[in-house]
Amino acid sequence: MKYLVLIYTNLEARRLWEQLPEAEQAAGLQAYTALNEDLASSGEMIVSESLADPSLARHVTVRDGQAMTTDGPFAEAKEQLAGFYLVECDSIERATEIAARIPEAEAGVVEVRPVRTYNGLEM
Numbered sequence: 001m002k003y004l005v006l007i008y009t010n011l012e013a014r015r016l017w018e019q020l021p022e023a024e025q026a027a028g029l030q031a032y033t034a035l036n037e038d039l040a041s042s043g044e045m046i047v048s049e050s051l052a053d054p055s056l057a058r059h060v061t062v063r064d065g066q067a068m069t070t071d072g073p074f075a076e077a078k079e080q081l082a083g084f085y086l087v088e089c090d091s092i093e094r095a096t097e098i099a100a101r102i103p104e105a106e107a108g109v110v111e112v113r114p115v116r117t118y119n120g121l122e123m
Contacts, residue, residue, distance in 0.1 A: 002046065002088050002115035003095035005102070008079040013107040028103050035101050039087060044098070050083040079109055086115075 017025065039045035057072035082104065089095055092112060099110040 001090070001092075002086065003092065004113045004115055005085040005087060005095060005099050006081060006111040006113065007083040007085075007102055007104050008109040008111065009082040009104055010079050010108060013104070016107065031101070031103050035098070039085070039098065044087045044089045044094075046086040046088055048083070048085040051081060054080040082108070 017028070020028070036045065036048060039048075054072050059070040059072075061068050061070075085098065085102075087095060087098055089098070092114065095112045099105060099112050102110050104110055
């Protein structure tokens with residue numbers, strides 16, 4: 001079964017990260033390296049990416065056939081999507097274990113969602 005693990009952060013967590021000494025930032029990045037290596041060796045990793053700063057985002061809406069765009073940042077959003085993992089594992093419990101290893105789970109929010117197929121949930 002495939003699960004999308006969405007990593008959210010907020011402005012406060014981002015500021016705290018930027019204020020950390022280099023050694024602590026390196027330790028945080030090492031947690032990602034270890035997780036990525038574990039998921040690759042277990043065959044559970046499909047893809048993982050970090051997203052660019054929300055100020056570079058763009059909202060797109062279509063109304064009456066007209067596309068409208070709004071450039072970021074989007075102040076109304078308290079949590080910003082910072083990255084994701086797409087994993088294939090046996091259960092949502094296993095996907096939750098993976099999510100709990102993501103450093104942002106301690107200061108932000110990590111969401112686990114089953115991936116739907118054209119035939120419904122892949123469960």
